[in-house]
Amino acid sequence: MRLMISRMISVAVFLFVVVPTVSFAQSAYDRALESAGNGDYATAVIHIREAMKGSPNEETIGLAANIYLELESFDTAVVYAKRLYEEDDDNAAYVRLYAKTLIAAQRAPEAVTILRKQIKKEPDVNSYLVLVDALLGADSVSAAELVATTAKQKFSKEANAYLALGNLYFNYKPQPVLELAVKNYEEALKLEPALVQAHFNLAQSYWKMANRESDEDLGNELFKRSLQEWNEVSQLDPSNARAWFEQGKIFYLAKRYGDAAKALTEYRKLRPVGTGNPLASWYLGKSFYEMRLCDSARVHLDDAAAQVDSVRPLATLYMARCFIFTKDFKGATAKYAATNPTVMEGSDYWYQGSALVLTGDTVGAMTAMDKGVELDPSQCALMFRYGALLSSKAMYTKSSSVFRKRLESCSDSLDARVLAFIGNNFFADSLVDSAEAYYRKAVLKDSVNPYFINRLAEVATIKGDAQGAKALYEKAITLGTISEAQADKVQAEVALGKLAGIGLQEKDWSGIIGTSKRLVTLNPKSLLGWIYLGVGHQGASNKDEACKAYREALKIDPNNKTAKDNLKGLGC
Structure with missing residues (x-):
């Protein structure tokens, strides 16, 4: 957000000595106060609704305004803060609370009016701070500058005076003066090291400076400082959800997914799924996805997809991949069917095709894998399997086409087998000469594979070259017998069987x-x-x-x- 206005509840402000008339309301108030103190505003709002029934006292109304302000229900916060203000417009704490809710609700000019009136009656550094924020919200930068410098002159030993100046420079027009913002926030922290809002605003300043920095090393240093300040906020105020969110975001963007997940999990404790910033679900779900913790990723990816239109296609895609990783092929098939093709990569069509094969939809699998061949022929293992699948379905020409594309894109230990597969496809189509050519290529790649030798011997037999076939079979037998691989020994058996068959034809x-x-x-x-x-x-x-x-x-x-x-x- 543009203005850095503290929304953190300072419940002590409203701990007046007022005895409620209804014991049930008091109990609900206590529960709301406890939940808010623990940062659990989702629970706090349930209790405060109960506490507000009947005739709530000022203490309860003030807590309600703060809770709704924290939950970004600004219009509701304004309603309750206004009730307090109308009860006692001389109370500086009430005036400031009402002003903060007005600023948050984009009604800053109204906040300016009541704050100027209050400052005339009772000059106070805290009121000056909120007035600066209000003037900035009303785009009255010159007036904000005058108020901020006046506050510094009047309250030179007060941290909030420097906080006001920092806010001024952070939101300065036509462009922020971030270096001066940082300087004033640091001055505020010299006076009050535990001032959470100064650490909060300093973290945002470093973030903006890092994003505009062209020098990579300096940019990384500024990101690090921003992270350190957010960490300081979460140490001083563990219930500050924004601090956890920002830490998680920085870790996520740095691809430190484990750290991102830890920080964002803390955020989700304070802002359960369905509340707070929906991007938290996206960052958290994606972090879990990157760590292949798919069960954890699902709830957050689903929440992100439900709330953020721009990430919905990718969230659906990542869920589909997660189902692949966890071998839930039925789930993967359904999710891929629901995925927008514009976000799918070549590998996704291979995953989709594999899932369809394993769920029995071979026709659909071929359609998906054809797209995979087109977009990503570098998927060497999957290209091999698809070529073999097509061959098993007697789609020999298409199989050979896939295998040739694989040879163009890949070079590995399967090359010889690919050549043999192409040879087998030609052999199945009775194109014996073409088959022989590819079998010879396979032998050149792997001269000690008895299967390839057997295929050449088969061709020789068909061509009527019994002596040539016998010699090849003997070679296959020798290779298979001395090999430790069981598959090679099987080929030796095949060769012996073929030799016996030739002997039968010759009556030998x-x-x-x-x-x-x-x-x-x-x-x-x-x-x-x-x-x-x-x-x-x-x-x-x-x-x-x-x-x-x-x-x-x-x-x-x-x-x-x-x-x-x-x-x-x-x-x-």
Whole structure:
């Protein structure tokens, strides 16, 4: 706000010796006073409403005016302060309270009138201070300057005289003279080190100076000083909500999210969700979001979205991301559906697509991921998964397109697998030469991967190059056998099975026997190995060995038709 007028309750001003006529009202007053003293104005206002029923005394009316002033219900504060003023317009405390409410309600000229009248009757530094604020609120800067300098002359040993001058320079026209404002606030603190309002106003001055400073180091130093002054305010007056808010804001803007969350949590204790500055919910929710404390973030992001139009789209977006982080994919799907696309980044379409896949909407997922490919192809892992998803849906051309864009944007350990996937897509479309070209590229990237070698062997088989295929399968077997990776050992088994298949086509029974023995040695539970071993022995007229092999196959799969039929045919 432009004017720095203290709204902090000084309840002692209204502790008059007045005995209420209604005991219930007294009880409600005590509760309101206690809540206000603790900074819990949301509760205080509930109690003060009860206390104001019937015929409240001046003490109660004054407390009500202060509570509503603190809660920024200015029109209501004016009503109660005016009642006090009309009861006794000679009481300086009443006049100042009424004036403060008028200034806050943008009725500063009225405040000027009653304050000038009061000062004529009883010159007082506190009244001069409020009059300066009133004149500034009425855009009477020259008059405010005259009053402020007069106050300094009359009350040179009073901190509030320097506070008035500081306020003058802070709000000076055509532009503030912040250096002089700071100087006078510091003078006030020399006279009264615990003057909360001087620390409060000094913090605001440093903040403004920091924001206009072009030198980054000096700007950071001024932000630090502002933070220190706000911290001083919260130490002197822990119930000062504004101090906690401003500290949280500075920490938030500095991306110190943990510190921001601590300060803003204190603010929300004093100003519960739904009250106070709605930006507090935005800063606090975003801080929790950045720390991935999504359960804590939700209530504040939802509150910010409900109250601040400008942050609503982003609040919804952050909630959608939070659901992704916490693996609530159904929640993420709903929030992304409600998010304005103008704030979504490329990564968000990937998140949205992933959530849709996991909730069963593959078609919707593809639409989202297509947008992700367009906007953010650098999401390497997600690009890989999407390409694989498209391939699994037999959308081979589109899959290859996604994989090619990934190769353009990413270079990592998955490159060889990407090339193999493109090869598989061509293979599935019977474009064998194109498939072979990509398999060879994959082998160039990773020459010891037996899967890539097996794919080349498959192409050789289709092209009728049995000898070339055999050589490639043998290489895959060697690589897979010596590898520690289970996936590579599986590829060795695949290669042995393929070799046995070639032997069957060639009716090379001894070759089948030798290959299948290697297979069951590598994996004694290989059903295919025992079947081929049986076939090899059967072809070589080794009935007993064939029967033995088929029985081993049935131990693994008791319902295997080939083993059963061949055992029966052999009369085992």
